[in-house]
Amino acid sequence: MSTETERGLSHNKSDFDFHGRALDNIFDDYQDMLANGPVGHSDKYGGFWYITKSEDIFNAEQDPDTFAVGPSMLLPAFGTDVPLIPIDIDPPTHADFRKILLPMFTPMNVSKLGPGMRETARQLCQEVLAAGDVVDVSAKLARPMPTIIFSRLAGYPEQDWPIFDRWIDEIIYERTAHPETAYAAGRELNDYFDRLLDEREKAGPEADASNDLITQLLKAEVKGRKLTREELLSYCYLLFLAGLDTTAWAIRSALWYLAGNPQAQQQLREDPDLIPTAAEEFLRTLSPVQAMARTAKADTVVRGQEIKAGERVVLVFGAGNRDPEVYEEPNEIKIDREDNRHLAFGGGIHRCLGSNLGRAEMVIAMEEFLKAVPHFERANNDEPWHGVGPLTLKIGA
Amino acid sequence: MGELWVDGGRCQGHARCWALAPETFEIDEEGYAHVIPGRENSGDEPNVRKAIRNCPERAILERETDDAGEKAEEVSTS
Numbered sequence: 001m002s003t004e005t006e007r008g009l010s011h012n013k014s015d016f017d018f019h020g021r022a023l024d025n026i027f028d029d030y031q032d033m034l035a036n037g038p039v040g041h042s043d044k045y046g047g048f049w050y051i052t053k054s055e056d057i058f059n060a061e062q063d064p065d066t067f068a069v070g071p072s073m074l075l076p077a078f079g080t081d082v083p084l085i086p087i088d089i090d091p092p093t094h095a096d097f098r099k100i101l102l103p104m105f106t107p108m109n110v111s112k113l114g115p116g117m118r119e120t121a122r123q124l125c126q127e128v129l130a131a132g133d134v135v136d137v138s139a140k141l142a143r144p145m146p147t148i149i150f151s152r153l154a155g156y157p158e159q160d161w162p163i164f165d166r167w168i169d170e171i172i173y174e175r176t177a178h179p180e181t182a183y184a185a186g187r188e189l190n191d192y193f194d195r196l197l198d199e200r201e202k203a204g205p206e207a208d209a210s211n212d213l214i215t216q217l218l219k220a221e222v223k224g225r226k227l228t229r230e231e232l233l234s235y236c237y238l239l240f241l242a243g244l245d246t247t248a249w250a251i252r253s254a255l256w257y258l259a260g261n262p263q264a265q266q267q268l269r270e271d272p273d274l275i276p277t278a279a280e281e282f283l284r285t286l287s288p289v290q291a292m293a294r295t296a297k298a299d300t301v302v303r304g305q306e307i308k309a310g311e312r313v314v315l316v317f318g319a320g321n322r323d324p325e326v327y328e329e330p331n332e333i334k335i336d337r338e339d340n341r342h343l344a345f346g347g348g349i350h351r352c353l354g355s356n357l358g359r360a361e362m363v364i365a366m367e368e369f370l371k372a373v374p375h376f377e378r379a380n381n382d383e384p385w386h387g388v389g390p391l392t393l394k395i396g397a
Numbered sequence: 398m399g400e401l402w403v404d405g406g407r408c409q410g411h412a413r414c415w416a417l418a419p420e421t422f423e424i425d426e427e428g429y430a431h432v433i434p435g436r437e438n439s440g441d442e443p444n445v446r447k448a449i450r451n452c453p454e455r456a457i458l459e460r461e462t463d464d465a466g467e468k469a470e471e472v473s474t475s
Contacts, residue, residue: 058455062407099427106428107412276416280451339450347453351409356428 016042016050018291018316019176024384026290027331030319039305045075045176048293048312049305052319054326054343056302060294060315061348064091067294067313069350075293075312076179079171079186084238085231087350093222094349097235100220101353104153104213110356113153117364120148125372129395134379137369138252138391145365146247153357154239155212156196168245173388186237193236197229213239247358249288249387250279251365256385257282257333258366259378259393264335269370278335279362284342285333286385290318292346317343399459400437401445403430407456414452418444430456 013033018026030052033040038053051057060067072078073087083089086097103109121141128140147161156164170178170185200214217232227235258265268275294313299306307313320343322330327337345352352358369376375396383391403414403422410428414421421436421444439445440459449457 062454102410102427106410106426107415107424338447341451341453341455343453345411345453347409347411349409351411351453356412 012037012040013050014041014043016040017044017176018314018318020173023290024386026318027322030316030322031324031331033316034319034323039303042314046312048075048314049302049307050291050314050316051302052316052323053303054320054323057315057317057320057343058347060302060313061346061350064094064349066296066298066300067315068297069294071295073292073294073350075314076175078237078241079175079182080190080237082230082234082237085235086353087238087242091349096222097231098349098353100222100235101213101216101239104216105353105356107356110360113149113357114360114364116152117145117149117361118368121145121364121368122372125368128369129372133395135393135395136390137255137376137393138248138389141365141369142252142255142391143248145251146244146361149361150243150247150357153213154243155200155210155214156240160192164240164244168241169388171241172245189237189240190233193233193240194229197232197236242352243354243357246288246352246354247361250283250286250358250362252391253286253288253385253387254279254282254362254366255369255376255393256378256383256391257286258370259376259391260381260383261333262377264333265370265376267335268366272367272370274336275366275370276359276363277338277340279359279366280340280342281333281335281337282362283344283359284321284327284337284340285331286387287318287321287342287344288387289344289346289352291316292350315346317346399440399461401432401440402437402458402460403432404456404458405429407454409454409456411453414448414457417451418442418448421445422448 013029033052038056039049039051041047041049051060068090069088070090071083071088078084086094089097124141124145128135128137131140143165147164151158151161167185167189171182171189175182196214200218214236217227217235220227258268268278291314294315296307296309296311296313298309301307324330345355373395376393379392379394408429412424412428412430414430415424421433421439422430423433424430
């Protein structure tokens with residue numbers, strides 16, 4: 001065995017990307033990387049090491065001292081170079097910031113939102129039915145549902161919801177091809193929250209009985225002091241981008257799969273109790289967040305590959321979620337797969353804060369869509385999976 | 398089978414255990430999981446095994462009962 005092979009570099013993918021159109025054919029690449037070079041180096045985005053094996057990703061997440069997040073977990077940056085709270089913060093400060101909103105995202109608190117979420121899903125499904133026989137369900141359900149639900153929870157004024165999609169598109173999806181567009185939108189989003197916080201502070205947070213996320217942030221204390229305006233803005237900025245888009249992607253992916261697989265659709269109609277299990281399988285195989293970055297804080301070795309302090313490291317959750325060492329037939333989507341210890345929400349101290357909310361929205365969206373729409377299929381049967389963009393379905397009675 | 402416990406240092410609040418086996422696991426106000434008192438010996442129930450196999454942090458552990466509770470050993474995840 002050559003040294004190169006031992007170091008996992010024989011199948012090094014120097015052009016490996018995990019954004020945008022690069023994802024269209026990513027799953028074959030993942031299998032190749034997992035089998036032939038599970039740790040490698042890409043030249044994209046200033047250069048980074050990628051880690052694809054489930055076990056290695058798990059170990060990196062459990063070791064935040066070696067695999068730190070600063071300067072940013074997002075690669076490339078999310079339309080701003082300000083560290084985002086709490087995901088771009090390392091221990092020990094990280095826990096103080098994360099703790100502020102933990103109680104808002106427990107399964108119990110999320111279940112209190114259930115009836116409102118279901119009502120929103122029902123209304124949107126009726127709008128899908130009213131829109132005709134061929135409908136973009138991304139625009140009619142997958143995107144508006146999380147926007148409405150999260151905006152209510154966070155306290156974003158209802159009249160502002162229509163402009164949110166553009167900021168998401170420009171900051172998240174234009175940032176690789178048009179970084180200047182992402183930064184311009186990032187400034188707009190920052191200014192939006194600056195105005196919103198001004199209004200809230202004038203109204204007085206104590207007088208605000210709504211108990212929404214923004215109120216919680218304004219009331220919160222870290223080490224005995226209130227958050228600075230910069231910290232508040234950073235937290236609001238992250239919540240906006242993390243709370244709206246990922247769930248839209250998850251709902252869209254589930255509907256894409258079901259639209260192309262009438263047998264699975266039928267199975268879930270006959271046994272709706274299987275929907276939460278199916279949701280986990282969609283999260284595993286079609287994860288909204290395919291990868292997140294870290295920075296090595298010390299020289300380290302992963303699967304024989306040396307990684308130097310200061311180098312960027314990308315944990316490829318999407319590949320780990322299809323690791324044949326962990327999952328039988330990893331590329332098969334089995335909606336009744338019961339053993340599903342996937343990495344879709346990350347792990348360790350940075351586990352997705354909103355995972356319980358995202359799961360609940362996904363399940364409710366599927367339940368209500370299957371109830372409201374007796375039959376649906378893809379308008380273009382060959383349409384590959386995309387997490388973003390339109391999803392045009394033929395809706396049948 | 399030993400005595401079940403959730404390692405508070407590992408649990409990150411994914412709440413998979415609570416979703417799969419609510420009769421054995423509860424979630425506190427910050428979202429972290431605990432074994433419901435009195436349910437420490439439910440480790441051989443199918444839902445509990447499923448919860449163990451699905452915990453993303455591998456935080457559900459089993460204490461050897463014949464070792465005075467001193468030795469903690471991870472439950473097989475096969």
